[in-house]
Amino acid sequence: xxxxxxxxxxxxxxxxxxxxxxxxxxxxxxxxxxxxxxxxxxxxxxxxxxxxxxxxxxxxxxxxxxxxxxxxxxxxxxxxxxxxxxxxxxxxxxxxxxxxxxxxxxxxxxxxxxxxxxxxxxxxxxxxxxxxxxxxxxxxxxxxxxxxxxxxxxxxxxxxxxxxxxxxxxxxxxxxxxxxxxxxxxxxxxxxxxxxxxxxxxxxx
Amino acid sequence: xxxxxxxxxxxxxxxxxxxxxxxxxxxxxxxxxxxxxxxxxxxxxxxxxxxxxxxxxxxxxxxxxxxxxxxxxxxxxxxxxxxxxxxxxxxxxxxxxxxxxxxxxxxxxxxxxxxxxxxxxxxxxxxxxxxxxxxxxxxxxxxxxxxxxxxxxxxxxxxxxxxxxxxxxxxxxxxxxxxxxxxxxxxxxxxxxxxxxxxxxxxxxxxxxxxxxxxxxxxxxxxxxxxxxxxxxxxxxxxxxxxxxxxxxxxxxxxxxxxxxxxxxxxxxxxxxxxxxxxxxxxxxxxxxxxxxxxxxxxxxxxxxxxxxxxxxxxxxxxxxxxxxxxxxxxxxxxxxxxxxxxxxxxxxxxxxxxxxxxxxxxxxxxxxxxxxxxxxxxxxxxxxxxxxxxxxxxxxxxxxxxxxxxxxxxxxxxxxxxxxxxxxxxxxxxxxxxxxxxxxxxxxxxxxxxxxxxxxxxxxxxxxxxxxxxxxxxxxxxxxxxxx
Numbered sequence: 001x002x003x004x005x006x007x008x009x010x011x012x013x014x015x016x017x018x019x020x021x022x023x024x025x026x027x028x029x030x031x032x033x034x035x036x037x038x039x040x041x042x043x044x045x046x047x048x049x050x051x052x053x054x055x056x057x058x059x060x061x062x063x064x065x066x067x068x069x070x071x072x073x074x075x076x077x078x079x080x081x082x083x084x085x086x087x088x089x090x091x092x093x094x095x096x097x098x099x100x101x102x103x104x105x106x107x108x109x110x111x112x113x114x115x116x117x118x119x120x121x122x123x124x125x126x127x128x129x130x131x132x133x134x135x136x137x138x139x140x141x142x143x144x145x146x147x148x149x150x151x152x153x154x155x156x157x158x159x160x161x162x163x164x165x166x167x168x169x170x171x172x173x174x175x176x177x178x179x180x181x182x183x184x185x186x187x188x189x190x191x192x193x194x195x196x197x198x199x200x201x202x203x204x205x
Numbered sequence: 206x207x208x209x210x211x212x213x214x215x216x217x218x219x220x221x222x223x224x225x226x227x228x229x230x231x232x233x234x235x236x237x238x239x240x241x242x243x244x245x246x247x248x249x250x251x252x253x254x255x256x257x258x259x260x261x262x263x264x265x266x267x268x269x270x271x272x273x274x275x276x277x278x279x280x281x282x283x284x285x286x287x288x289x290x291x292x293x294x295x296x297x298x299x300x301x302x303x304x305x306x307x308x309x310x311x312x313x314x315x316x317x318x319x320x321x322x323x324x325x326x327x328x329x330x331x332x333x334x335x336x337x338x339x340x341x342x343x344x345x346x347x348x349x350x351x352x353x354x355x356x357x358x359x360x361x362x363x364x365x366x367x368x369x370x371x372x373x374x375x376x377x378x379x380x381x382x383x384x385x386x387x388x389x390x391x392x393x394x395x396x397x398x399x400x401x402x403x404x405x406x407x408x409x410x411x412x413x414x415x416x417x418x419x420x421x422x423x424x425x426x427x428x429x430x431x432x433x434x435x436x437x438x439x440x441x442x443x444x445x446x447x448x449x450x451x452x453x454x455x456x457x458x459x460x461x462x463x464x465x466x467x468x469x470x471x472x473x474x475x476x477x478x479x480x481x482x483x484x485x486x487x488x489x490x491x492x493x494x495x496x497x498x499x500x501x502x503x504x505x506x507x508x509x510x511x512x513x514x515x516x517x518x519x520x521x522x523x524x525x526x527x528x529x530x531x532x533x534x535x536x537x538x539x540x541x542x543x544x545x546x547x548x549x550x551x552x553x554x555x556x557x558x559x560x561x562x563x564x565x566x567x568x569x570x571x572x573x574x575x576x577x578x579x580x581x582x583x584x585x586x587x588x589x590x591x592x593x594x595x596x597x598x599x600x601x602x603x604x605x606x607x608x609x610x611x612x613x614x615x616x617x618x619x620x621x622x623x624x625x626x627x628x629x630x631x632x633x634x635x636x637x638x639x640x641x642x643x644x645x646x647x648x649x650x651x652x653x654x655x656x657x658x659x660x661x662x663x664x665x666x667x668x669x670x671x672x673x674x675x676x677x678x679x680x681x682x683x684x685x686x687x688x689x690x
Contacts, residue, residue, distance in 0.1 A: 145442075156406075171315060171316075172313075174315070176337075180371065183371075
């Protein structure tokens with residue numbers, strides 16, 4: 001910003017006098033000062049006033065009437081309440097649906113859960129297959145009462161596995177059936193591990 | 206933002222939420238509640254079900270309120286599931302019929318859960334598979350059979366029969382006689398006022414606070430019993446048994462699992478093999494062990510213990526004690542009656558016996574201290590140490606030394622001590638004896654003057670202090686010495 005600009009921006013009498021002195025020695029500044037003075041004069045001509053005795057009372061009446069009419073405000077409140085109730089009902093409905101969905105999923109597996117369970121079952125079956133290869137010989141000809149007992153338990157577990165599988169064929173996503181099958185697989189795996197450990201069993205601790 | 210625009214935005218959000226909720230609700234799942242109200246006019250309430258849980262609660266009225274929740278993976282299959290109910294003079298019947306869904310390729314799934322509120326006084330019959338049972342408040346006969354699910358049974362009176370497999374049974378507060386059968390599932394029973402009978406396999410059994418008799422038959426699962434008012438009969442194998450606080454008798458038969466018994470008021474009989482036996486604070490005790498280490502303490506009567514290939518320890522027996530062992534040592538302390546011991550290949554140690562001591566051993570030492578009655582010992586290839594024996598001493602040993610000492614003064618102690626290939630040492634505090642000592646390949650010495658009737662380098666016959674008690678000492682290939690104590 002130039003010196004003349006700063007003086008014009010200040011606009012007080014002292015600044016305008018200093019600007020006039022400065023413009024006396026600067027042609028460009030003299031043009032700028034002349035334009036400034038023209039603009040000021042034009043702006044003063046544009047100023048207008050309205051003298052009306054009724055304007056302000058009318059505005060005041062209007063404001064008062066708006067303040068005194070409760071219907072619009074009540075409508076606003078009522079609408080807000082309706083919206084809140086509506087949202088509440090919908091939220092409750094959504095929560096109930098969610099709970100029902102969770103509850104349903106506990107009884108009937110959805111795809112992801114079913115995949116997880118079947119993956120776990122496959123892992124159990126693979127582990128059981130490996131263990132059976134290691135224990136087959138011992139169980140084929142059991143030499144101790146304990147081994148006879150393990151063999152009997154494995155027969156019972158195999159029967160239970162077969163029963164579960166038969167029912168799963170007709171009720172594949174039933175969560176209880178799948179959990180039961182997993183538990184029996186786990187029991188069988190543990191029993192086979194016990195059989196394997198029995199090789200080093202010391203009878204009398 | 207103007208007020209109208211705000212309203213429009215709010216309405217739009219509501220619409221979106223509503224649509225989302227609707228979309229959520231419009232999934233394929235099928236859930237339907239079925240409610241039936243039936244009147245019980247006698248007979249029993251019967252429930253036959255599969256694939257779901259059953260919860261039974263009771264009330265004082267005569268209505269049976271059935272609330273079934275049917276769940277299916279599609280409405281088609283869900284609508285085909287039938288909840289069948291009937292009521293007549295023979296009772297109320299509730300059953301579930303599932304459609305044959307092979308035609309659906311097996312992809313359909315379903316389950317039904319029941320909540321049933323029935324009269325407490327109505328007998329109940331339940332048959333269920335693939336689900337849990339939760340029954341509470343039945344005050345009539347119950348006949349419950351479940352499989353592949355847990356059973357919870359609480360707060361009942363009247364006789365109860367509960368059967369399950371591949372799931373636990375949890376019973377509490379049963380006032381009537383109760384029979385529980387399970388397989389591959391644990392059993393827990395507490396606060397039973399009637400007789401309790403439990404059979405199980407391949408899982409643990411736990412009983413606490415049973416007022417009357419308890420009978421448990423298990424295999425391959427641990428058994429824990431505590432606080433039984435009547436007698437207890439327990440059979441198990443291949444797992445541990447722990448019994449505490451039985452006010453009646455105890456009959457326990459186990460194999461290949463440790464046994465621990467504490468505080469039995471009545472007669473206690475324990476049989477076990479291939480694992481430890483511990484009995485503390487019981488009545489008259491009988492233990493038959495095989496390859497079992499036995500530890501017995503604080504018995505309020507006689508103790509008869511047999512075992513093999515392990516040690517037997519007895520402490521504080523109020524009556525006589527009889528111990529048979531093979532290939533294991535025996536320790537008997539504080540026996541307030543006669544002690545009778547028979548073993549082989551083990552050390553026999555007895556102290557503070559308030560009766561006689563009769564010990565048969567082979568290939569093992571015998572150490573007896575503080576015996577009130579007579580002492581008789583047979584052994585071989587082991588030493589015999591007798592100390593503070595109040596009665597007579599009769600020792601027959603082979604290939605082992607005999608040491609006798611600590612005899613009480615002023616009492617007559619007839620002694621017959623015999624061994625071979627080792628020494629005999631007798632320390633006496635004085636007294637009068639008829640001495641008959643003989644040996645071969647050894648010498649005889651005495652700290653007391655002996656008035657001899659016959660004497661040679663290997664035999665002495667005579668008297669100490671004028672004669673009195675018998676002192677027969679026989680050895681072969683060993684010395685004999687009579688010393689002052």
